[in-house]
Amino acid sequence: KAGVTQTPRYLIKTRGQQVTLSCSPISGHRSVSWYQQTPGQGLQFLFEYFSETQRNKGNFPGRFSGRQFSNSRSEMNVSTLELGDSALYLCASSRSGQGIMDGYTFGSGTRLTVV
Amino acid sequence: GESVGLHLPTLSVQEGDNSIINCAYSNSASDYFIWYKQESGKGPQFIIDIRSNMDKRQGQRVTVLLNKTVKHLSLQIAATQPGDSAVYFCAEITGSYIPTFGRGTSLIVHP
Numbered sequence: 001k002a003g004v005t006q007t008p009r010y011l012i013k014t015r016g017q018q019v020t021l022s023c024s025p026i027s028g029h030r031s032v033s034w035y036q037q038t039p040g041q042g043l044q045f046l047f048e049y050f051s052e053t054q055r056n057k058g059n060f061p062g063r064f065s066g067r068q069f070s071n072s073r074s075e076m077n078v079s080t081l082e083l084g085d086s087a088l089y090l091c092a093s094s095r096s097g098q099g100i101m102d103g104y105t106f107g108s109g110t111r112l113t114v115v
Numbered sequence: 116g117e118s119v120g121l122h123l124p125t126l127s128v129q130e131g132d133n134s135i136i137n138c139a140y141s142n143s144a145s146d147y148f149i150w151y152k153q154e155s156g157k158g159p160q161f162i163i164d165i166r167s168n169m170d171k172r173q174g175q176r177v178t179v180l181l182n183k184t185v186k187h188l189s190l191q192i193a194a195t196q197p198g199d200s201a202v203y204f205c206a207e208i209t210g211s212y213i214p215t216f217g218r219g220t221s222l223i224v225h226p
Binding site: 104 | 147149156161204206208213217219
């Protein structure tokens, strides 16, 4: 079966711009979680969506937002980009609303570089 | 706040050796732990998990040990192979189901 697909794989943006990242979960999976991964902080939880509803949100500023569509695909948006937003953004899908307890399948991530 | 950390940022071993990767956690309420492997250019991949009511769990060539007294978690890889080279990190989960991840240890296996 197809894995978790994240697009694009690489992205370069300028400070002040906004960006939208996409995540298509495994077919049948209804939960999508987003993480930011940096060398200094490791994996930091951004938010979790289940059945088009945001269930949990991490400690990130309001510039970070997301949504989930009826087909379970999810997008995250970062507005007014800062240099510190440069990171690998990972999404993980799981079958039901128990997130990681169901077992995460991670995508390969989107590498965002802000210049 | 409480967090998960790792003792060694880099571990170099020879092929065939056993590897031990350590993780300290500080939230005594954590009741579920997972080890992940992340290869270059890929997302994290589940290796093995353990619940707080267990001390040890074994998988294929991997063993996870949990010491709740000192809040310590370790991953043992037997007969380490070059394909095991990756970053390994642990995650602790509490009742909210939101994991806290450690920063990771880079395992380098020399042939």
